[in-house]
Amino acid sequence: MSEVPSRVVLREVGPRDGLQNEPPVSTAGKVALVDALGTTGLTEIETVSYVHPKAIPQMADAAEVWSAVERRDDVRYSALVPNLVGARRALDAGFGDIEVVVSASTTHNLRNINRTPQESLDGIAEVIELAHAAGASCQVIVATAFGCPYEGEIAEDVVASYAARARRDGADSICFGDTTGMGSPPRVRRLVGRFRDLDADAPLALHLHDTRGTGMANLVAGLELGVWRFDASVGGLGGCPYAPGASGNIATEEAVYLLGELGVETGVDLDRLLDVAELAQRLVGHELPSRVLKAGPRTRLSDSS
Amino acid sequence: MSEVPSRVVLREVGPRDGLQNEPPVSTAGKVALVDALGTTGLTEIETVSYVHPKAIPQMADAAEVWSAVERRDDVRYSALVPNLVGARRALDAGFGDIEVVVSASTTHNLRNINRTPQESLDGIAEVIELAHAAGASCQVIVATAFGCPYEGEIAEDVVASYAARARRDGADSICFGDTTGMGSPPRVRRLVGRFRDLDADAPLALHLHDTRGTGMANLVAGLELGVWRFDASVGGLGGCPYAPGASGNIATEEAVYLLGELGVETGVDLDRLLDVAELAQRLVGHELPSRVLKAGPRTRLSDSS
Numbered sequence: 265m266s267e268v269p270s271r272v273v274l275r276e277v278g279p280r281d282g283l284q285n286e287p288p289v290s291t292a293g294k295v296a297l298v299d300a301l302g303t304t305g306l307t308e309i310e311t312v313s314y315v316h317p318k319a320i321p322q323m324a325d326a327a328e329v330w331s332a333v334e335r336r337d338d339v340r341y342s343a344l345v346p347n348l349v350g351a352r353r354a355l356d357a358g359f360g361d362i363e364v365v366v367s368a369s370t371t372h373n374l375r376n377i378n379r380t381p382q383e384s385l386d387g388i389a390e391v392i393e394l395a396h397a398a399g400a401s402c403q404v405i406v407a408t409a410f411g412c413p414y415e416g417e418i419a420e421d422v423v424a425s426y427a428a429r430a431r432r433d434g435a436d437s438i439c440f441g442d443t444t445g446m447g448s449p450p451r452v453r454r455l456v457g458r459f460r461d462l463d464a465d466a467p468l469a470l471h472l473h474d475t476r477g478t479g480m481a482n483l484v485a486g487l488e489l490g491v492w493r494f495d496a497s498v499g500g501l502g503g504c505p506y507a508p509g510a511s512g513n514i515a516t517e518e519a520v521y522l523l524g525e526l527g528v529e530t531g532v533d534l535d536r537l538l539d540v541a542e543l544a545q546r547l548v549g550h551e552l553p554s555r556v557l558k559a560g561p562r563t564r565l566s567d568s569s
Numbered sequence: 570m571s572e573v574p575s576r577v578v579l580r581e582v583g584p585r586d587g588l589q590n591e592p593p594v595s596t597a598g599k600v601a602l603v604d605a606l607g608t609t610g611l612t613e614i615e616t617v618s619y620v621h622p623k624a625i626p627q628m629a630d631a632a633e634v635w636s637a638v639e640r641r642d643d644v645r646y647s648a649l650v651p652n653l654v655g656a657r658r659a660l661d662a663g664f665g666d667i668e669v670v671v672s673a674s675t676t677h678n679l680r681n682i683n684r685t686p687q688e689s690l691d692g693i694a695e696v697i698e699l700a701h702a703a704g705a706s707c708q709v710i711v712a713t714a715f716g717c718p719y720e721g722e723i724a725e726d727v728v729a730s731y732a733a734r735a736r737r738d739g740a741d742s743i744c745f746g747d748t749t750g751m752g753s754p755p756r757v758r759r760l761v762g763r764f765r766d767l768d769a770d771a772p773l774a775l776h777l778h779d780t781r782g783t784g785m786a787n788l789v790a791g792l793e794l795g796v797w798r799f800d801a802s803v804g805g806l807g808g809c810p811y812a813p814g815a816s817g818n819i820a821t822e823e824a825v826y827l828l829g830e831l832g833v834e835t836g837v838d839l840d841r842l843l844d845v846a847e848l849a850q851r852l853v854g855h856e857l858p859s860r861v862l863k864a865g866p867r868t869r870l871s872d873s874s
Contacts, residue, residue: 413871415870416867445864446867448827449830475864476823476861476864477860478826480785484786510860510863518781522786525753525754555782555816559780559809561781562721562781565718
C-alpha cells in the first residue's frame with residue numbers, strides 16, 4: 265500500500281468512447297461537452313476518433329468537432345485512430361497525442377477489423393513512426409486485456425507480450441483496456457505484474473469498465489500497484505455494446521469521488537464535473553449510470569428541517 | 570492482505586431491507602422470494618421486520634410471510650425488530666436470530682424514532698435480554714456508521730462507543746450500517762480499527778450500500794481487515810430513500826461475483842441467484858440496479874457465430 269500515488273491523472277473518454285456507444289449527438293453538442301469538460305480541472309480529454317464513418321457514424325464529424333473545440337493550454341486533447349490513414353488525419357488536424365488499439369483476443373480483433381493481433385501490431389508500428397515523425401506521442405491500447413466476450417480467458421502472457429511488442433516498436437505508453445468489464449483485482453494484479461516483468465518502466469494506464477460492478481475495486485487495485493493514469497467517462501457515458509442496458513466505462517465523477525475519499529488528488533472540481541455529467545445526460549437524452557451523479561457526493565446532505 | 574478470509578457469509582437482506590424501500594409486493598410474492606433465495610446456497614436471510622404497520626406498511630404482513638415460508642435447515646432466518654414489542658412478536662413467532670438498530674447520528678435517530686441514541690441503547694439492552702431468555706441471538710446494527718444524510722460526519726469514536734456499549738449489554742454481534750452509502754475504504758478501516766481497539770473479539774458484520782459507487786471497494790477493504798460477514802440484497806433491491814433513483818444495498822450477485830473472482834468462497838450458486846434476481850425484478854415491476862444481473866458473469870460469453 266506504500267506506493268499508492270498521491271496524485272492521479274484521469275483521462276476523460278466520454279466525448280469519444282462514451283458517445284461512440286450512444287444515440288447520435290449533434291456536432292455542437294459534442295463541442296459543448298468537450299469545452300465544458302475542459303473547465304473541470306481534467307487535464308486529458310480523448311476528444312474524437314478518426315475512424316471510417318461507415319464503421320462508426322457517431323464519429324463522422326470528428327474534424328468539425330475538433331476544429332470547433334476551444335483548445336485550452338491546460339488540457340491535452342487526444343484522438344483515437346484505427347490505422348495509418350486515420351493517424352495522418354489526426355496528426356494533420358494538429359493532435360499531439362494519438363491512441364491506437366489492438367485487441368489481445370484474436371477473435372475480437374478479427375471481428376472488429378479483420379486482422380490478427382500480429383497484423384494489427386505490424387500496422388501500429390507504422391502509426392507510431394508516423395506520430396513520432398510529426399512530434400506527437402502514441403499510446404497503444406490493448407483491448408480485451410482482462411477477458412474477451414467471445415473467447416473468455418485471454419492469457420496474461422499474451423496480453424503482456426503484445427504490450428511489450430508495442431513498446432519495442434516505440435509506443436510512448438500502454439493502456440490495458442477492460443473492454444467488456446471482465447476485470448477484477450486479482451486479474452489487474454496479475455496482468456500489471458506480468459507486463460512489468462517484461463517492461464518495468466513503461467508508462468501504464470488502465471481503461472476500466474464497470475459492467476460487472478468491479479470498476480472501483482479494480483481502480484483501487486491499480487492504485488495499490490502504483491498505477492496513476494486511468495480512463496473514465498463523464499456520467500458513465502457509453503454503455504457496453506455486448507450487453508444492452510449494462511454499464512461501460514467507469515464514471516469520471518465516481519472515480520473523482522472515490523479518489524478524493526482515498527486522499528488521492530485528481531485536480532478535478534467534482535461539483536463542476538457533476539454539472540457536466542448533467543449536460544451529458546441531456547445530450548444523450550437518457551439517464552446515465554453514474555451513481556455519484558444520482559446521489560451527489562457525501563457532502564450533499566438532506567434538508568434536515 | 571494475509572488475513573483475507575477464505576470464506577464469507579453473506580446475509581441476504583432483500584426480503585426485508587430491500588422490499589421495505591420498494592413498491593408493495595404481495596405476501597405470496599414475498600414468500601416466493603424468500604423460498605427461492607433459500608435454494609441458492611445463501612445461509613442467512615433477513616426475512617421480515619416486526620415494525621408497526623403505520624411506520625412501514627410494506628412489512629404489515631410479516632407474520633403471514635413468516636408462517637408461509639418453507640423453513641430450511643440450512644438457512645438461518647432473522648427478523649429485524651424496532652423495540653421490545655417487536656422483539657416479543659418475532660421471538661414468539663419462532664425466530665432464533667433478531668436484529669435491532671440504533672443510529673449513530675442523533676438527528677437520524679430522533680427523526681426515525683424520536684429517541685436519542687442513548688435512549689435507544691437503553692431499550693436495546695432489554696431487547697437483548699429478552700432474546701437471550703428465549704434462547705435467541707441478537708445483533709445490534711449501528712446505522713449511519715459512516716456518515717449521516719443530515720449531520721454529515723459522525724465521529725468514529727462515537728460510532729464505536731455505541732457498538733461497544735451494545736456489546737457490554739450482551740449483543741451477540743455488531744453490524745455497521747452504511748445507511749446512505751457514505752462509506753469509503755479509509756472510513757471502513759478507521760471505524761473497524763477503532764471498534765476493535767474497544768472490543769477486539771466482537772463478531773462484526775458490514776452492511777454496505779452502493780449509493781456512491783463505493784460498495785465493492787468497501788467490501789474489499791472490509792475483507793482485507795478480516796471481516797467475513799456482509800449484508801447484501803438480491804438484485805440490489807431497495808434503493809436509497811434519501812436520493813430517489815439512487816442505489817441502496819450492494820447487490821448480492823455483485824458480491825458473490827466479486828468474491829468468486831477474489832477466490833473467496835460464499836457457497837452461493839451464482840446462476841441460481843441470478844434467476845432469483847430476475848424474480849425480484851418481476852415482483853417489484855422495475856429494473857434493478859445490479860450490474861451482474863444486467864451483464865451476467867464473465868463466463869457468459871457472446872455468441873461468436
